[in-house]
């Protein structure tokens with residue numbers, strides 16, 4: 001790789017500044033900041049069924065669709081290739097209901113089986129009968145006896161009483177098996193299991209804290225049953241709303257968002273909107289492991305490793321395969337000398353960073369290319385992403401992900417109409433004003 005080593009922090013920041021001037025960057029923090037976390041969803045029906053810390057607010061999607069309306073006709077096809085808990089899909093359904101399209105559909109892709117379960121359960125809300133749900137809940141909590149006691153999942157965290165009392169864990173597993181009997185073969189079983197996962201999460205003395213689960217002794221006076229019943233009651237309450245956006249068909253596929261062209265073949269979309277994992281070392285397999293093991297989506301450490309290896313290369317928790325359709329060296333070369341300088345600076349003394357950075361942008365490259373193939377001419381891509389600072393205070397490594405993604409997008413033929421800065425983060429350890437979350441507004445030019 002050239003240029004030769006010796007790049008400095010000042011070089012890396014200067015390169016980012018040059019790139020920043022090459023894009024129409026707009027500060028929209030006053031409009032968008034409230035929507036860049038999941039918090040704003042916690043008062044919204046259906047969205048609130050599961051608190052997904054790494055998600056955005058539904059208001060972001062509504063704002064983007066309203067302010068950058070694609071040049072759509074009388075039909076509307078929407079795709080989120082990293083759909084997480086389905087926030088954008090629900091918001092897109094709502095947009096459709098308000099816009100009066102003749103025909104519309106919303107599609108999502110998600111690799112993590114638990115997130116896929118959460119999003120498809122939420123999007124299936126119109127199939128659940130609240131009265132049946134509450135009856136099945138009551139049967140499960142009162143009186144039913146199981147013929148077989150549930151066995152404890154083989155995750156070491158569950159064996160540590162510091163994290164959860166054995167009796168609490170047994171009760172969660174007990175209710176899990178009971179709702180499956182009480183709502184056997186009924187769609188409501190999914191909503192009951194989701195409520196159980198949401199409630200159970202509040203019982204553990206573990207908090208999701210960025211990259212890890214951290215021990216926090218909960219000051220809890222409630223029982224397991226009360227926490228889970230609270231979640232079930234919220235779900236049942238939301239089901240009474242008769243929300244108007246039920247009509248738009250939704251399809252959520254468990255698959256690889258980096259190659260959505262393989263998932264959807266010949267179909268095409270008016271809008272593709274997504275937030276891929278940020279380059280911030282968060283390993284979703286680890287952070288969401290409690291729910292995954294409780295509900296049986298993970299059963300062995302081997303499955304956990306395999307799941308990690310299927311995810312976007314945004315963390316160094318495993319050795320990822322290199323993909324023939326986006327070799328690291330090709331992506332580095334495509335992004336040119338400034339990117340080489342960044343990688344060289346980052347990898348000095350820590351060679352593993354070259355693999356992480358190159359792997360991340362190679363994944364971004366594959367993702368953009370496959371989205372481009374599925375996008376109608378004139379159609380839009382909205383991509384929500386965060387910049388980051390790696391390394392330590394002696395040697396910080398700033399990564400202007402939004403600008404590098406913009407550069408990749410232009411290389412593959414997308415127009416970058418705007419980079420909307422939604423939130424500027426306080427600068428720690430470094431004199432750089434690029435630490436922010438942004439939305440790239442892109443377009444496939446008309447032929």
Ligand SMILES: C[S@@+](CC[C@H](N)C(=O)[O-])C[C@H]1O[C@@H](n2cnc3c(N)ncnc32)[C@H](O)[C@@H]1O
Nearest residue numbers: 055056082084085087111112256257277311312
């Ligand atoms: C930042 S979150 C997206 C959150 C989503 N916008 C929401 O509000 O729920 C990124 C998501 O990408 C998923 N993911 C990671 N690698 C993936 C892959 N290869 N294909 C599809 N999804 C993937 C993660 O499991 C996570 O749910």
